[in-house]
Amino acid sequence: xxxxxxxxxxxxxxxxxxxxxxxxxxxxxxxxxxxxxxxxxxxxxxxxxxxxxxxxxxxxxxxxxxxxxxxxxxxxxxxxxxxxxxxxxxxxxxxxxxxxxxxxxxxxxxxxxxxxxxxxxxxxxxxxxxxxxxxxxxxxxxxxxxxxxxxxxxxxxxxxxxxxxxxxxxxxxxxxxxxxxxxxxxxxxxxxxxxxxxxxxxxxxxxxxxxxxxxxxxxxxxxxxxxxxxxxxxxxxxxxxxxxxxxxxxxxxxxxxxxxxxxxxxxxxxxxxxxxxxxxxxxxxxxxxxxxxxxxxxxxxxxxxxxxxxxxxxxxxxxxxxxxxxxxxxxxxxxxxxxxxxxxxxxxxxxxxxxxxxxxxxxxxxxxxxxxxxxxxxxxxxxxxxxxxxxxxxxxxxxxxxxxxxxxxxxxxxxxxxxxxxxx
RNA sequence: GGAGAGCUGUCCGAGUGGUCGAAGGAGCACGAUUGGAAAUCGUGUGUGCGGUCAACGCCGUACCGAGGGUUCGAAUCCCUCGCUCUCCGCCA
Numbered sequence: 295x296x297x298x299x300x301x302x303x304x305x306x307x308x309x310x311x312x313x314x315x316x317x318x319x320x321x322x323x324x325x326x327x328x329x330x331x332x333x334x335x336x337x338x339x340x341x342x343x344x345x346x347x348x349x350x351x352x353x354x355x356x357x358x359x360x361x362x363x364x365x366x367x368x369x370x371x372x373x374x375x376x377x378x379x380x381x382x383x384x385x386x387x388x389x390x391x392x393x394x395x396x397x398x399x400x401x402x403x404x405x406x407x408x409x410x411x412x413x414x415x416x417x418x419x420x421x422x423x424x425x426x427x428x429x430x431x432x433x434x435x436x437x438x439x440x441x442x443x444x445x446x447x448x449x450x451x452x453x454x455x456x457x458x459x460x461x462x463x464x465x466x467x468x469x470x471x472x473x474x475x476x477x478x479x480x481x482x483x484x485x486x487x488x489x490x491x492x493x494x495x496x497x498x499x500x501x502x503x504x505x506x507x508x509x510x511x512x513x514x515x516x517x518x519x520x521x522x523x524x525x526x527x528x529x530x531x532x533x534x535x536x537x538x539x540x541x542x543x544x545x546x547x548x549x550x551x552x553x554x555x556x557x558x559x560x561x562x563x564x565x566x567x568x569x570x571x572x573x574x575x576x577x578x579x580x581x582x583x584x585x586x587x588x589x590x591x592x593x594x595x596x597x598x599x600x601x602x603x604x605x606x607x608x609x610x611x612x613x614x615x616x617x618x619x620x621x622x623x624x625x626x627x628x629x630x631x632x633x634x635x636x637x638x639x640x641x642x643x644x645x646x647x648x649x650x651x652x653x654x655x656x657x658x659x660x661x662x663x664x665x666x667x668x669x670x671x672x673x674x675x676x677x678x679x680x681x682x683x684x685x686x687x688x689x690x691x692x693x694x695x696x697x698x699x700x701x702x703x704x705x706x707x708x709x710x711x712x713x714x715x716x717x718x
Numbered sequence: 719g720g721a722g723a724g725c726u727g728u729c730c731g732a733g734u735g736g737u738c739g740a741a742g743g744a745g746c747a748c749g750a751u752u753g754g755a756a757a758u759c760g761u762g763u764g765u766g767c768g769g770u771c772a773a774c775g776c777c778g779u780a781c782c783g784a785g786g787g788u789u790c791g792a793a794u795c796c797c798u799c800g801c802u803c804u805c806c807g808c809c810a
Contacts, residue, residue, distance in 0.1 A: 332768095333767095333768065333769090336767070336768050336769095336779085337768065337769075337778095339779085340767090340768065340769090340778060340779045340780085341778085341779095343778085343779060343780085344778060344779070346790075346791080347737095347778095347779090347791085349790075349791095350736070350737095350790055350791045351736080351737055351791090353736080353790055353791075354736040354737075354790095354791075355736090355737085357736080358736090363790080366790070367790045367791095368790085369790085370790035370791080371789090371790060373790085374789085374790070374791090538764095538765090666746075666747065666763090667747075667763080670765080
């Protein structure tokens, strides 16, 4: 959510910056009227309340002296009715205004490239060498099915499409990766390990920005106002919701493994084969709450922590700076890390690292105090995948495949695989 | 699932219709005292919103789990919901 005072002051400038996102901004123009109406109503009702408080005191005094206060009471009854009417109107206006504010995306940072489509994303750096095979390489879904380590068909029977069973060394590989990533971030990168709830309430989904705009993307629990988490970002960022932290506590660095549930509404027909786009997938997430002045440096560090995973796995990747059109609703700046996928003959997103500045913190009420008596300020929140585990498995299978249809185990994972060096 | 108890400021805790943002205590900050410290004493100590100000601030309003209601007036009465705890049932 944007700061209303800031928006009031710099409306034209903000609108121009938001326009770069390429979204429809007609709603935005309602802000001025709603905001003004709201403040008028507040002034009116508070004036009446001040009067009511004043006269009520007098009534109280009169009653103590056993004097008659009927006239005042009659008058205040009318004032009370008037207040009730105004407050109802005010509530409506505030609801409308809040919905509007919650539906305005974040302002892109000045370093975010301006663009109109994903083609305008900018490559920041590239790492590793793209493998060249002297045999015909196979996509991971074929290799994995032949190796009997993934079973898409039976998952479709047991649940439905876009679900999968991991089996044998496939299941082991997934678990090895989770442990490897968590150990790296907890032991080497200084994050505190968290295992969060996999369902959250509406306030949490609103806090991180999934709601109110994207409810159709989430799985809702029937009979409860709970949602299956689309990412550990939601429970972990909301961990400190509506709290005021001390400056010394910052930065807060959390790493969390969780399953993620996404309906992938609107992506029918895309990536229908393999592990790339599932309704349920595992991810190791990095989340940081930091002081505002640190957040852009931290974004670089956090992105580096995610890249480190790929470097240790020796998987070639590139880092893309997302342009204004491809930024997502909540981010001010976002890097996507894309891993080389031989079956696509291109790089595919495996991590997304974002700085939300105070956008989520304002929604979620996450603040800190610089000094004992200081004014609370909003923290900046960041997160990044470190990494999406299913996509890592598919990248390993494809990049480490051998002519005989077996898959080599990346060196760093061998201890996590019980010493196995090949999946066969 | 059933029965009961509770939810008040950073914390403990009083308050069952009227100068209650809220007694008292602890903590914390500042000051006094001291050679220094402890003890003691004094002062201060929340947040949101609106207005005003160059700014410190000031004024108003709201907040005693959340949301409604009754009333001239609600922390206090009523309703709904959430959470915590205890007992029973069930259960990995």
